Amino acid sequence: MNPEDIAKFIESLNVEQKEAFEKVFKTIGNSMGVEIKQEEVEVEEPIQTTENNKDDFTMHKNNAKPKGRREVVKFKKNTWQDDGTEFTDMETPKVKRTPRNRKKANIVDVECHVCGKTFKMNSNLVYGEYQRCNRCGGK
Numbered sequence: 706m707n708p709e710d711i712a713k714f715i716e717s718l719n720v721e722q723k724e725a726f727e728k729v730f731k732t733i734g735n736s737m738g739v740e741i742k743q744e745e746v747e748v749e750e751p752i753q754t755t756e757n758n759k760d761d762f763t764m765h766k767n768n769a770k771p772k773g774r775r776e777v778v779k780f781k782k783n784t785w786q787d788d789g790t791e792f793t794d795m796e797t798p799k800v801k802r803t804p805r806n807r808k809k810a811n812i813v814d815v816e817c818h819v820c821g822k823t824f825k826m827n828s829n830l831v832y833g834e835y836q837r838c839n840r841c842g843g844k
Contacts, residue, residue, distance in 0.1 A: 810827050810828075810829075811827070811828040811829070812825045812826065812827060812828065813825070813826060813827075813828045813831060815831060815836045816836070817836060817837055817838040817841055818834070818835045818836060818837065819837055819838075819841040820838065820840065820841050822838055822840075824838045824839070
């Protein structure tokens with residue numbers, strides 16, 4: 706095997722598999738007299754946030770309650786009031802409104818094929834010869 710294939714193989718392993726591979730390689734390497742280079746691994750320290758930070762919206766597993774217990778959802782009164790201080794620098798442009806040019810609906814008398822009663826319906830929705838009224842529609 707060439708070194709490139711070995712490097713690709715090692716990159717394809719997950720963390721647990723890499724640790725197991727290192728243990729096996731160290732024991733075999735020691736018995737064969739091979740020098741093993743120790744790479745410095747940079748461990749990122751997690752950012753510690755205080756519980757008092759109101760801008761932190763992260764969810765931590767240790768804060769979660771056990772899944773077996775249910776918790777009742779209770780509502781609270783909304784205490785926020787619009788005092789007009791936000792977005793005071795924004796202005797709505799004065800624009801002429803778009804005219805509404807839609808035609809009036811063309812309504813047609815249709816006979817229900819279940820009960821025989823006549824009812825009015827938009828002609829765009831009439832399709833085929835078997836129409837049902839609102840009362841018979843759920844049957």
